[in-house]
Amino acid sequence: MLTITKKGDNRVDVDLNGHIDAVNMRVALDELIAASEGVEHGRMLYTIPEFAMPSLAAIGVEMTYLPGLFSLLGKYDRCAVLTDANWIQKAAEIEGALFPGIEIKGFDLDQVTLAEDWLDEAE
Template sequence: MLTITKPSDNRVDIELRGSLDADMMRKGLEDLLSMSEGVTNGTMLYTIPEFALPTLEALGVELTMLPKMFGLLGKYDKCAVLTDAGWIRTAAEVEGALMPGLTIKAFPLDGTAAAEAWLAA
C-alpha cells in the first residue's frame, strides 16, 4: 500500500506498507504528483513500517513515470524517512547526498518526534 496525504500546503506524507502492484504504484505516484502541485520549499515525511519488493509491473509503472517524478526535485528541500530497516535508512541518506537541493535524513520508526522537529527546523 502506498498512501499519500498532504497535511499542509508545503508538505506531503508518504506511507509505504508491504508490496505494491502496478495499480497501487500508479495511484500513489499520481497522488504524489497531484498533491505536489504548487509546492515550493516543501518537506516530506516518508514512513516505511514494513517493506517488501514491489511487483515487476509496479517497477515498470515507476519507470514510465520517472520523467514526471524528476519534476518534483525542485519542489522539496527536506525529506525525513522513518523506518527500522537499517539498509533503507542508509540508502535514503546516500540518495539524498546524490540529489542536489534535497536533504534526506533517516530516523528509526519510533523517531517521529525527532523527524518532525528536523523537518520544522
C-alpha cells in the same frame, strides 16, 4: 500499499507498507504528483514500517513516471525517512547526497517527533 497524504501547503506524507502492485503504484504516483502541485520548499515524511519489493509491473509503472518524479525533486528541500531498516535509512541518505537541493535523513520508526522537528528546522 502506498498512501499519499497532503498535510499542509508544503508537506506531503508518504506511507509505504507491504506489497505494491502496478495499480497501487499508478494511483499513488498520480496522487503524489497532484499533492505536490504548488509546493515550494516542501517537506516530506516517508514512513516505511514494512518494506516488500514492489512487483515487476509496479517497477515498470514507476519507470514510466520518472520524468515527472524528477521534476518533483525541485519542489522539496527535506525528506525524513522513518524506518527500522538501517539499510533503507542509509540508502535514503545516499540518495539525498546524489541529488542537489534536497536533504534526506533517516530516522527510526519511534522517532516521529524528532523527524518532524528536523523537517521544520529550516522553515
